[in-house]
Amino acid sequence: MSSESDFNKITWQSENCLSCKWFFPADPINADIISNGKCLQPDLKKYSLIVTGRDWCNKFERITQRQIDRMQEKAMEAEKKQ
Numbered sequence: 001m002s003s004e005s006d007f008n009k010i011t012w013q014s015e016n017c018l019s020c021k022w023f024f025p026a027d028p029i030n031a032d033i034i035s036n037g038k039c040l041q042p043d044l045k046k047y048s049l050i051v052t053g054r055d056w057c058n059k060f061e062r063i064t065q066r067q068i069d070r071m072q073e074k075a076m077e078a079e080k081k082q
């Protein structure tokens, strides 16, 4: 049996695009495994890939909490300006 708190634990889970430093979700504040986003990995960027948080590839590099915070702060600032 799962509860809402169990569900929350799947956000920013390990070893998928959501946890990769090259994933730029369309909505960084609410990003989860079903969110779409751009893959900006230098070798893959030319393909303009749109991936979801649960995708993965062998170019995976773990995102840091600091990068997540920075991305979310930037998105919140952009929301305030609207």
Ligand code: SF4
Residues within 6 Å of the ligand: 016, 017, 020, 021, 022, 023, 038, 039, 040, 041, 044, 051, 055, 056, 057, 058, 059, 060, 061
């Ligand atoms: S496709 Fe690969 S490099 Fe791009 S965000 Fe996903 S895991 Fe990272």
